[in-house]
Amino acid sequence: MKAQLDRDGYAVIRGAVPIELVVCVKQQLARRIAGKPIELAEHDGAVIAAFQQDRRCHHRRFDELGPSAFDLIFCGVFYEAAQEALRADLTLNPTQHVRAKLPTALYETATGKPDPDVVPWHQDAFASDGHPSVFNMLTFWVPLAPVSQANGTLGVYLGSHRKGSLFHRAHGLSVNEAKAIWIDARPGDFVVFHKHLVHGSGLNSTSGIRWSLDFRVQSAGADCGRKDASSIPFVMLARGDRVRRSEVFGQWLAQQNEIGTYA
Ligand SMILES: O=C(O)CCC(=O)C(=O)O
Numbered sequence: 001m002k003a004q005l006d007r008d009g010y011a012v013i014r015g016a017v018p019i020e021l022v023v024c025v026k027q028q029l030a031r032r033i034a035g036k037p038i039e040l041a042e043h044d045g046a047v048i049a050a051f052q053q054d055r056r057c058h059h060r061r062f063d064e065l066g067p068s069a070f071d072l073i074f075c076g077v078f079y080e081a082a083q084e085a086l087r088a089d090l091t092l093n094p095t096q097h098v099r100a101k102l103p104t105a106l107y108e109t110a111t112g113k114p115d116p117d118v119v120p121w122h123q124d125a126f127a128s129d130g131h132p133s134v135f136n137m138l139t140f141w142v143p144l145a146p147v148s149q150a151n152g153t154l155g156v157y158l159g160s161h162r163k164g165s166l167f168h169r170a171h172g173l174s175v176n177e178a179k180a181i182w183i184d185a186r187p188g189d190f191v192v193f194h195k196h197l198v199h200g201s202g203l204n205s206t207s208g209i210r211w212s213l214d215f216r217v218q219s220a221g222a223d224c225g226r227k228d229a230s231s232i233p234f235v236m237l238a239r240g241d242r243v244r245r246s247e248v249f250g251q252w253l254a255q256q257n258e259i260g261t262y263a
Contacts, residue, residue, distance in 0.1 A: 002084050009161030010193035016077050022187045024068040026144040026211050029098050033058050044209045047100045057117055058100040065098055078140050081192055082217040086136050093216035093224050101210040104203040120172025125195040135222035141191040144211035149182035152204035156181050160198035
């Protein structure tokens, strides 16, 4: 994995994440959006029905999801990958999202605005306060249902991390879209990428929801690159450490509440 990350700036790891944990995060997100428990087969329909009521896109923070997202992060798979790549004590970076990305046409027709879940081309090193940060950081991107170019999956530029920091603001970098690689993936897979990898996401041209989760891991003690959240005070844990997980989840929630809502 590390060799591929160094060479290409990203790696897709197949079938590594326990499916039951993935399903649980999706179920909690669907429930949160719909305001009531929803059968698996009804998740997409429930999110679309909620949008038809409130006209909101459903791109949320982890802490709104509660422990299911933490169970996924702490399952050990990500810790091992991050250890292999960064070889350091690790903490979570505060930038993280669970996304139920609506069909782009539905959003744009209903609101008359561009779909905010089509994410412009950027590097995560700039995702925080608009300046390149010096910390060591990796992003993990985890599909919660099958993803492809059709439903607006993650797109990446092979080897773009080797260009270092490319200054940009929220509207993103100009790139030749024909050279983007669109990641096909299924629940159980994950993508890990370098903080300088140029990436974004496309239009969801299907009539269903594109479900995913993304979070970042960095060296402990380093600046997290956000002025509103200077440090996250715990080390990411290895496989099986569930008692401690619930302890740190409480601390994390308290801290998130102090930080407030992310853009
Ligand atoms: O999930 C997406 O649509 C974009 C993800 C992204 O840009 C990121 O994880 O940094």
